[in-house]
Amino acid sequence: MTAIDLARTVTILDVGHGNAAVVNTGTGIIVIDAGPRTGLLEFLTETGAPKIDALLISHADADHIAGLIGVLASNVVKIGKIRVNSDSLKGSSAWDDLAYELDLQQRSGAIDFEPALTPSNSGDFDIDDVRIEILAPTNYIATKGPGSQDRQGRRITSNSVSAMIRVVSKAGPAALFCGDIDQVGLDSALEAKPDIMAPTLVFPHHGGNSGGAVPEDFVRQLCGSVRPQVVVFSIGRGRFGNPRDEIVQAVRNCTKARIVCTQLSERCAPVSPKRLSTHLSPVYAAGKDGKKCCGGSLVIRLDAPTDLTPALDPHLQFIQTNAPSALCVK
């Protein structure tokens, strides 16, 4: 069992390169993306979660869905609702693997699965005072689907249909999760000028390229709308070179937000720390075994949404010791 009370928190899990977050409302559990491999499983078993009330998948990429295939097959935790947008571009066996497991469980009556996650579903997953707002993909983008074009003739990709999800409690917005949303998906989502402000922004696509957009424009548009105090890059050390330098620079140019990577980028520190740092939150983090964590898994208090663990000062001290020329501080 973990040494921290996770009632009324949002945990942004360090799953390496990928995304997974767990919202604990105090009486229920909502999972946003399942990451790759066993990170979500490890966290759920460590915390003794008996049931996931709703599991929402932003889009069909492996680093967001593979963990769901694992959770479904493992039978270690019951799941209520599962929602994911269908994606005809993902004709791969892997996408079929997920469909296979979902179908098995649906037929046995174990889950409530629907291939739909758009703003029309906002409110469907609320528990107590915690609202789960689905801000993208818009019905327009979801209807057109990956492989088609938007009104400007731009290609709609699997990333364009990423679900953008905001978690809000009575204390206000806590965090915004963007999947791998690109310029096409973001433009469509912002057309109606929705309120997407949140103190913590989990940056799309792990700080990688955002579908041909000019990085500075994309970051300015996103951060200008979200106005985050913390920007999170959910990355795997040694995987894909994320976050990209120009993305981090653009974030720093347009906001004073604290930047937190879940793992320590090799470009910030070519050599791993020798010891596991004490600044990390005492919950599962994939990088703990290999001493790869920078921020590790992050815990936000729903009743004090600007209260993030690990706290700023010890995290900064870790960075100054282990990565003095890190992208976020240099």
Added chain:
Amino acid sequence: MEIDGTNLERVAIVDDDKAVRDAYEDFVSELNLTPVSEAGPLPSLNEYLLEVPKRADAAICDHHLKVQAYAQFNGAELVAHWYNQSFPALLCTRWERVNIDELRPYRKRIPVLLRPQDINPDTLVLGIEQVLREFDGNFKAIRKPWRALIRIEEVDADVNAGFLYFVVPSWSLNDVVSLKLSELPRPVLQAAVRGKRLHAQVNIGAESDVDLYFDAWETE
């Protein structure tokens, strides 16, 4: 030395090459432990399994032991049997394809696999600690078994020498893993056709193909 509540004084070194045994002796001595160098030829597997725990508290063991009639068994078999006896042992081998296929049937009971260049006093202690923890049911994330989906990609025709090729989607969507058909339970062999999906216990937290093991297959 006490590791994870177990007192450790003597470490057996099982390798057909005296020069290698001597090098490992130095590492063991650096830890203020007593090396027990196992000069061959070794007796039968059944005898040897019981002999070594009488003169050592742990072992480090090479995989290729059949060289120059040093032993009639290989290191993977030995370490896996010791695992059943809760005698801590580390296996050492180069990660060559042929070795991985040979090791796979025993991999569940080989908690620590080291390459020769990775062996040093630190890795010895950490390795033995990991094995002892596993005996207590405390698995590292890379070793913990989970029920997992398996999608069959290809099945060789020759049951005696052929392989089953498959994907474990929750481990990797891109990597194809192989297992000797001769090592599979009969119901799995009968069910194995291209495109079929099965379940098995798999350590899907494994970082590398080398570390994967498979157990408790389900065909329905």
